[in-house]
Amino acid sequence: MRTRAAALRGRPGVVATAVAALTAVLAAGAVVPASAQTGAPPAVGASVPDAGLATAPVAARTAADDGPSASDLPMFEYRGVITDKESMIYNPTDEFIFPSVFHAGAYLDDPLGEWYLYYAPHDSPGGISLMYADSLEGPWTEYAHNPIVANEWLPFYERVSHVSSPDVLWDDEAGQVLLYFHGENSTTRWATSSDGVTFDDSGVAVTNADGGAGTTETSYARVVEHPDPSSGYRFAMTYMQNRTDNIRRIKVAESVDGKAWVVRPDPLVVPDAATGTNVSGGNLWVWEGQLYVVYHGSTGITFARTLDPTMTQVGPRWELHRASGAGADTGRVAAPEIVTDGDETYLFYESGDRLGATVAWAQRDPDAVRPPEPGQDPDPLREQCSGAASDEFDGTALDPALWSVVRGGTARHELADGALRVPTYPTGVAGASLPLQAVPSGPWEVTTAVSVSPTERFQQGGLLLYRDDANYAKLDLVHGSLGPRVEFIWRQNGTDRNTGFDSVVPPAGLGDTFWLRLTSDGSLVQASVSVDGVDFAPWGRTVDVGALGATGVGPFAMRGSATPPEIVASFDWFRWTPTAEEAAACEDDGPAVEVQTVTRCLAGRAYVAVTARNEGDGPATVRLVTPFGERTVADVATGRSAYQSFAARSTAVVAGTATVEVVRADGAGGSTSVAYDALTCG
Incomplete structure (x- = not known):
């Protein structure tokens, strides 16, 4: 397959991944009674009248089978x-x-x-x-x-x-x-x-x-x-x-x-x-x-x-x-x-x-086609291509062209060491200082990396979708009356929608740093959470865009009152998923590279071979990265390829992805990730 690497827009040293446009992101019983009719599924369980599993056993599948999807x-x-x-x-x-x-x-x-x-x-x-x-x-x-x-x-x-x-x-x-x-x-x-x-x-x-x-x-x-x-x-x-x-x-x-x-x-x-x-x-x-x-x-x-x-x-x-x-x-x-x-x-x-x-x-509905489950997001944190309003927080102050601040006169946030540090204000949303960006019309998505460790009641930090002090939705990690919770709370006219669906025990593996995302399709806003910066899972119930009428979105931190000690929520960056036009611009910024992956068996061992052909206008340094090792090849001329066969050091390899990074002589570059198939040898 031929892919074009996306331009690097993340921080130096971060492994690049391919761009995903916002439009793609948003797209992205007692049981069956038996029937004697040909083609009907076999029956099992509580409502099985004609046959049960004991008479219609289900064959176990193995890894080698073409299993269901x-x-x-x-x-x-x-x-x-x-x-x-x-x-x-x-x-x-x-x-x-x-x-x-x-x-x-x-x-x-x-x-x-x-x-x-x-x-x-x-x-x-x-x-x-x-x-x-x-x-x-x-x-x-x-x-x-x-x-x-x-x-x-x-x-x-x-x-x-x-x-x-x-x-x-x-x-x-x-x-x-x-x-x-x-x-x-x-x-x-x-x-x-x-x-x-x-x-x-x-x-x-x-x-x-x-x-x-x-x-x-x-x-x-x-x-x-x-x-x-x-x-x-x-x-x-x-x-x-x-x-x-x-x-x-x-x-x-x-x-x-x-x-x-x-x-x-x-x-x-x-x-x-x-x-x-x-x-x-x-x-x-x-x-x-x-x-x-x-x-x-x-x-x-x-x-x-x-x-x-x-x-x-x-x-x-x-x-x-x-x-x-x-x-x-x-x-x-x-x-x-x-x-x-x-x-x-x-x-x-x-x-x-x-x-x-x-x-x-x-x-x-026999005529309906189920959309495929979303695959691995090639750029889950929008490191390589992000929307124009994204902020890496690497300046000395928030850019007033991007940000406005509710109650700016009491603001104590600061930019330090490439992060936005927000103190947990001794109040609720109605009294906190709130840095906000304008909410676009139509579909949009924003993601942030948060480091906060609430240990006492009502300490919290996260993302806020804001219309006014009585109407907002907040996605955050909070130490509540029952301990830590990740919550997506919608407040309408001063009343919270807050049940067991909205405030939930944190997911397993949630560390001191985690990732929060709000996604709008223009009608509903879905919150999602990631513990590893790779996979995002939906969190809580959706919020109606029209009913909320939010005009701003941004990081926040607070603690409800002066009783709990003040802690700081640190936001590493604030990134918008690119629109289709912005994603296309990212692709145009990077060199073209055609990548092929092959899994093969040699002497009973599994190998993953990666070939990257430079189709840009000049020489480039190409880095091939797999879970089994990496190789960097300098000065790969136009039309020439970098190649490496990586040993899995076992008789089998599970399906995965190889990443290819390309850097031109002028320092510009990009990357792409290409899938390879699972293989069992012997």
Whole structure:
């Protein structure tokens, strides 16, 4: 491939990377019932009427297989709400969660409808409830005598505050319906029924004690036939475990009879920066022969990850579905339940805010093409090409052509050692001095590197998107009442949007220096955070551009009052992602270079070969950089190449990138990064 290196615009000594234009950046269940029809995905799990994983095992994939990618996942289109709160007969708390779909017509004699949908309110008193329909597309009819399981059920348990999160499957060996639900949050229970409506036996499946020391919640269970045909267990459970650190994980338990369970010690899924502090609603799903675990995070997005049948090897995290933002399709997409009937596949889920949710559904759009997951950003920190208003803070004062300062008369920020140092002012936003740049119209993106270490309440530093003292959004690291949090708080007319979605425990690996980014597509602003300066993960909920009406954006630091000691937030730089025109100008500034990468086997060892051909107008120094070494070749003439084959020192190499830096005789230069393929020798 032929690439043109971007001009170096970062600080000296920084390894160059290729430019990414802003436009590119912005572009960038109980599960499936089986079907006998050719081409339909195999079925597993709680809503599997015709066959389970035990009879349709999923083959484990190896590294050598052409495994699935994010683009192989189906696209779902929002269809509407099932639990219409205004018309529901049983509606004690005006919220409904955790849909579980069961193919009643495949197992039961004379069912109320072909399909049963179980759900519940979450808050006290809860109550396991039922709707039924002859089609997955509805209409759905509410069972007249809900709840079918209440928060008091003697002799099985005395009154608990609530019962919720139902999940149902058919136990073929026992010839009965198995129901799982929680109540209290510390206990997941089972119940049995011959008709799916009247349940006549119940017991405890898993409790906090089974999860180990420090477990505080054991709830939101999904149960399927075990996906591993060689397992000695008939059933597998995924459930949410909370611990004393208030970080929720997805755990696995296994059972022979569906009643007595053994919990695995290690979690299956743990939170990351994209999910926020919590992951829950774990469900197993088979699509096109591949087993997945699907779940939601604190960010309100449903994700999918490949999973092997032993439930030990979890693949990369891919986004499966998020709310469109149109009409009623807003807020969370949680507790995913994916069901296939014939040629149609449906997603049932919790929609809306955590304690105001309803059950919604979406349908697979077979004509939709899922955009590819973004690849490695070649210039994640905009070191090599940035927008015209970017500031490296290498002067002696802020450039008044770029910056204005709210309450400039009390400003105590300073530029020193190539950084903007802002003290934590003894006030909130309404009293702090705020250096700001104008917010562009249309799409934009800004990134900064922050060094701040808050250790006492309300010390904080980060990025501020500002209209006035009562209307702003701030992305920062703060030491709050519950300890360190990374938050994206939107303040409207003096009132904060501040919930568990907005203020979250910092991501693993967050050090003294981290990177913050705000990205606007012209309609919404998304915050994102990076712990390594390479990968940025979305953080919190988006902010509506029009509703906020921000006019300025910039670094800030404060501590709420004079009580906590003053610390300093240091900002290494403030960079705008270039527009397409600015990116093109960067490319024109650099020499042309054609780069090719090849992975090959020599004597059973893996090598990565890099060739860089100078296509500029004069000689240049070319530096080839790979994870396995580097080589610099001086005075490479026009039309000539620099070459090196780098030994991986093993029999295999994973896919990666090689970087080529080019410096002309006049000192100008640039770089590009080119991918190379994975290879296993022998």
